[in-house]
Every structure is written in C-alpha cells, then in structure tokens.
Amino acid sequence: MNGPEALAALPPARRAELIYATARSELSNRLWRAALGDSDSANSASNPAGRPGLPLGSLVEMMGGGGSAQPGTAATGATAAGHPHHCCCCRHHHGDAAPGATPAAAARAVPSAPTITVPGTVFPQGGPADAVGEARGGLLALGSNAQFAPALARAAEATGVPAGAIAAIVDAEAARRADGSWNPLSRNPRSSAAGLGQFLSGTWQDMARTPGTWLNETAASHGWLDAQGRIRPQARSALLQLRYDPEASIRTVADFARLNLDRLESDGLRVRADPEALAKAAYLSHHLGLGDARRFLRGGLVPDRARTLLVAQIGGAAAEQRIARTGNATEAHREWLLAYIDRRIQPDRFAG
Incomplete structure (x- = not known):
C-alpha cells in the first residue's frame, strides 16, 4: 500500500491529525529558513526535500530587529x-x-x-x-x-x-x-x-x-x-x-x-x-x-x-x-x- 492509499485508509480523525502535523512542520521549517534570509534557490540547493522558503519579509514572523553583526565582534x-x-x-x-x-x-x-x-x-x-x-x-x-x-x-x-x-x-x-x-x-x-x-x-x-x-x-x-x-x-x-x-x-x-x-x-x-x-x-x-x-x-x-x-x-x-x-x-x-x-x-x- 503506497503513501496516499495508506493515508486514505486511516480513520478521518487520525488522517486529519497527520495532515495537520505535516503542515505545521512544513510551515515551521519555512519560517526558520526565512528567518535566516534564505532564498528559494538557496533552499533548493541545501534542502534535500526541495522545500521552498518564504520571502525575507517573513522574518517578522520569527525574529525581530537587530542589525547585521560586525565581523569584529x-x-x-x-x-x-x-x-x-x-x-x-x-x-x-x-x-x-x-x-x-x-x-x-x-x-x-x-x-x-x-x-x-x-x-x-x-x-x-x-x-x-x-x-x-x-x-x-x-x-x-x-x-x-x-x-x-x-x-x-x-x-x-x-x-x-x-x-x-x-x-x-x-x-x-x-x-x-x-x-x-x-x-x-x-x-x-x-x-x-x-x-x-x-x-x-x-x-x-x-x-x-x-x-x-x-x-x-x-x-x-x-x-x-x-x-x-x-x-x-x-x-x-x-x-x-x-x-x-x-x-x-x-x-x-x-x-x-x-x-x-x-x-x-x-x-x-x-x-x-x-x-x-x-x-x-x-x-x-x-x-x-x-x-x-x-x-x-x-x-x-x-x-x-x-x-x-x-x-x-x-x-x-x-x-x-x-x-x-x-x-x-x-x-x-x-x-x-x-x-x-x-x-x-x-x-x-x-x-x-
């Protein structure tokens, strides 16, 4: 039984739970990558799953303020x-x-x-x-x-x-x-x-x-x-x-x-x-x-x-x-x- 078939065979409540957990993990990862300023191209190179990043503007979702660190710190x-x-x-x-x-x-x-x-x-x-x-x-x-x-x-x-x-x-x-x-x-x-x-x-x-x-x-x-x-x-x-x-x-x-x-x-x-x-x-x-x-x-x-x-x-x-x-x-x-x-x-x- 492949992935979609196995998912369809689950009770509705369990199926919804798995879909929600997967979506939450996906969003968390995208916010993390966006917070670091990664672009889509950088994500595709470094992320084996090929998950796209969010625009740099999504930084506010996870991090706030702070200028760039100086090399001499x-x-x-x-x-x-x-x-x-x-x-x-x-x-x-x-x-x-x-x-x-x-x-x-x-x-x-x-x-x-x-x-x-x-x-x-x-x-x-x-x-x-x-x-x-x-x-x-x-x-x-x-x-x-x-x-x-x-x-x-x-x-x-x-x-x-x-x-x-x-x-x-x-x-x-x-x-x-x-x-x-x-x-x-x-x-x-x-x-x-x-x-x-x-x-x-x-x-x-x-x-x-x-x-x-x-x-x-x-x-x-x-x-x-x-x-x-x-x-x-x-x-x-x-x-x-x-x-x-x-x-x-x-x-x-x-x-x-x-x-x-x-x-x-x-x-x-x-x-x-x-x-x-x-x-x-x-x-x-x-x-x-x-x-x-x-x-x-x-x-x-x-x-x-x-x-x-x-x-x-x-x-x-x-x-x-x-x-x-x-x-x-x-x-x-x-x-x-x-x-x-x-x-x-x-x-x-x-x-x-």
Whole structure:
C-alpha cells in the first residue's frame, strides 16, 4: 500500500491529525529558513526535500530587529553570570562528507568509565518495553531511548525547553549503540567532547561555574567549588567524568539551551516563536557556540571562520568542493549546516 492509499485508509480523525502535523512542520521549517534570509534557490540547493522558503519579509514572523553583526565582534557570548559560552562540539567532528552523515559520526564509546552516582537517578539497561515516556505533560516517542524519558522530563520542567527539543539535540550529538539507543559513554576521539551532549571540557566547566544551572548546584553539593565559585583543582577530574552520567548530560544540554535562547532573545531574535524554531536555534547555539550562532543568524560567518568550521566538519577535500560550487566559504558552510539542521533537528519526531 503506497503513501496516499495508506493515508486514505486511516480513520478521518487520525488522517486529519497527520495532515495537520505535516503542515505545521512544513510551515515551521519555512519560517526558520526565512528567518535566516534564505532564498528559494538557496533552499533548493541545501534542502534535500526541495522545500521552498518564504520571502525575507517573513522574518517578522520569527525574529525581530537587530542589525547585521560586525565581523569584529567577539567569538563567544557570556551568560548572565559573565562566564563565556564556548561552542560545545563544533570543530571537533570529522568524516561526514557522505550525504546524510552526522557531525557526531566520528564519536565512539569509551570502553569503560567510572560511575558517579547522581542522587535519584536510575537508568536501567535496555529500557522498558514501552517505547513511550511521559515528559512535560505530554508523551515522548523515544523508541529504544525510552529509559531517558524521566531525565528529559525533569530537564524540560526545570528549564522550560521542550523535552522534544532536548531529545533532538541529544539525538544529533550522541553516538548510538547497536539497538539505536544513545550511548552515554560517547566520546569524540579527536577532541575532549564527551557524553550524550558531547560537551567539551571547557564548556562543561563553564556550566559548572554558572549559577542557576543543575551542574552548578551539583558541583556545589559535592564540594567541588570554592568560596568564589571556582572549580577546585582536585575536583576537576570528577567533574568532567560526570559528563558520562545521562542525567547530568541531559540536564546540562537543557540548561545550555535555555541560557543561549535567553541571550539570543535579548538580542531581539525571536527564537521561541515556534517549537521547531526553538529547537533549531538551541541546536545551532549548541553546535556553533553563542558568538558564532549570533553571527550566523545575522548574516553569516566571515569566510575564514566558515572555511575552518566546514573543514572540521566534513574534511578538507569535501569542503573545498562545496566552496568551489557555491563560490565562497560562508555560503558553503551555511548551506551544509542548514541542510543538516533541517534533516536532524525535528522535535516532532519525538512526539508521542
């Protein structure tokens, strides 16, 4: 039975629900692309589905105000506490020149890692037979990742970032086991990125020093911070090892997303206008870091920076081919990253 026949065979209520969900996702994606100023031709080149973009005037639907970023602005933003928000994972994923590959394709699992118990956290191996977990008043369809539903629900409740958006970020970053489940022991062999959120060591320590985050509260409760809120040298190893705890990683993904979204909105970028736009903006900041995400949203990265990031993501030869085809490194990197985000960051996939 083909697609149209299968759709026609559904009960009217279910058929209407699927049509509405598809239309909503399509509109969300078009608003996201329009908000970035993508033209129809750019969309057709970078979007495998060939979905047309909206005119640049639709920017008002999702974002407001803000002039163009200047090339000389700082590379990293800062939290309300003044700590820099470095990129979590960018410049550290390689080997995905093939279409459909993910930035985390090179991630591998650490054979073993010491267990640090976070009070109240239990993750049974294999997960329950029921593949649907409750999160933030709704249901998450997590399949083999149902064991992470409680942590996603807690993270969503604490930060206001939808559980589906958090799940989409983790899904784009973490390595997978043979059954498709996210591997908490994910580790990128080419960088310090580790855990379900692929946090670099520096970013993880920044989050531990940032008041109001789950990681800051946990570090304080373990005595890992001194009176000035700095990480005690002898506690650094234990703190970094905590990246392999699923609860810690998921909660920090959510906190990092909340902080980045707050700062983007304070810049006049309406990144919470729509659930899919929120998820994509959160991932963009997670992937690039706040400073580069701001520049990306406001017109694009400078060519040298764009080339460096593209080479790190897909390799030198593939990057040069894309740059030659598009005519410049800024557009080549933008095209690649937008296509990846369109393909992978779809929070509706996790809706129950």
